[in-house]
Amino acid sequence: MNLRENKIFKIQEIRELTESAFVLRFDRHRLNFVAGQHILIGLDESAELREYSVYSGEKDNFLEVLVKEVEDGSVSKQLKKLKVGDPIQVESAVGFFRIGKEDIDKNLLFIASGTGIAPFHSFVTSYDDLNYTLLHGIRYASEAYESDIYENHRYISCVSKDNKGTFQGRVTDYLKENKIDKNTLVYLCGNSDMILESKDLLEEQGISNEHIFTEVYF
């Protein structure tokens, strides 16, 4: 999309997923993105923007982001107050966390913590027949955001604070107990501690650095 056109992006829908997490759907206009990229959003009259991975798919005629209200955050608190019809500011998509065309039919392991699941949601809704497994690290099973879109056998919730998930423990515990095929391409998205610990475990299992792709949330 040519930003010179200065389109107004309006909220179309808000889906509350938990007390603090929600999906914002808004106009797409002609904004192009590749699944896995992020956009910058903020209140229309605000000067402050934050990066959010696109949650929706490449073929959708709307854009969605998955937001978690952060206690000491400024932008997420503002976004939480938005209503349907409100305008927001949207900056064009950038980022390199994406699946290369040559890798689309390979064995893929997606590892997310919390809202780090957003780019994987975009992958799965953008590309048909992906051969993936998704490990989702969350504290409570109730945080398995819209997990019904993933095939049951592909989505593994790693729940650390209750026993209602597929696996009880952190994603790093799962990696310690389960062997990952060394030809797997691994995509990690979420907080940096999870990413760095997982990366060490994957490398111990023989996954090469070149097969590991990361997107740090902060």
Next chain:
Amino acid sequence: MIKYHLVTLGCQMNMSDSERVRAVLDGLGYIWTDKEEEAGLVGILACSVRQKAIDKVYNRISKWNKWKDKRNLITFVSGCLLPADRDKFLKLFDLVFPMSELNQFPDMIRQYGVVTPFGLEQEHSSEKEVIKKAQAIPDFVSPKKIEFNTGKKMSELNIHIEDFWDVEPNYASNFEAFIPIQNGCDKFCTFCAVPYTRGREVSRSSEDILNELKRIVDQGFKSITLLGQNVNSYGLDKGDEEISFTELLEKIGEYGNQSGKEFWLYFTSPHPRDMGEEVIEVISKYNCLAKQIHLPAQSGDDNVLIRMNRKHSVDKYWQIIHAIHKHIPQATIFTDIIVGFTGETDEQFQNTLKLMEEVKFNMAYIAMYSPRPGAASSRWSNDIDQEIKKKRLHASSEVLRKHSLVYNKKLVGQSRKVLVKGQDRKEGYLSAYTEGRIVVRFKSTNTKQIGSFVDLKITSATSLSIEGELIETWKD
């Protein structure tokens, strides 16, 4: 006659921008003064890399606004501004604008010239009050015109950047110049605020770049630096409509061959992620493309690079270094290093030292990490003790010195073509640099040599300084 004074803070990009600001003001008939006390128009190009630089802006405007009690003065601020600072500056400065709006600067000044009488009380007025008063004056600006002062939307930061590039700069030197080829950044390194101050990457047209380059080479410029936040992602934002950075270098190389002019072409900064072997190959092919590569590493540890969101690994960095060694073994290699980044362990720092030991950089700009307001990492704890940062800075500086000394000693006895830059701090000496940007001083009081190539025989070297003797001055 109205005089102006401009304070430029920060990096080469701001230095380059200041040349265009001065061109606009000179074109309006304002006269430059080194003394801000004499100026009727004072401005500052701000830098948001560190809080200290922003504090300097606040100190300056506080002083300038006090002067307004005694005389008419128009103040402006531009440059690298975070949105939050920009909003605060709106209440302190007469004019606040993104650099991309520079071509509207004459209009802004004319309009504010009218409102200067009540500009005296502006310090205590809100922006709305100022606009209201301004509209009450006949022939004043329409409300639409004053919108560029608000500058709130990041997405609009670069809308007029191409108009900005159309401004012909007043180069600060007559033999060295910067040519901006790109503005903004899409990389979002967690320690850096540039994506929030300069917006998304926008590439300047290659035709304009080449025209500017040819014009200044014709004028006798000897050292030209292509500037951008990530020069090697040049053209990517334009898709098939623009050539790549490699192709741009190739065109410059061809022009260098055809023109018969002697000049050195540098570029800064490349990002390792987008740096391919083809760039190195092109540099090796053309004499005018200087054999000096500034390749920021930031860290020699993969986990730190992940936290920095650098999108390159140490392996990738080494691939580029190997390509440099293969195609241009004579090249000097410079880098940027941050020590004490959030969470950096001793072991991770040792990996940075290891990288420095193995690459043997000629120069490294080493900084102790400090959170930059607005950058993502400023939301993380700055958890490395200042004393540890100092020790790491010292240790990495020692490694740099060790290897630069070895390189510099090897130059002793050799002759080198150098570009004379100016007078050296040592009296009776001139300062020059080699194609690899290694600084050399030589005994001479002939200031006519400044801006010329000369041949020197290197006579002595330490880790930080090299001396030579004049062999020959090149004729243009």
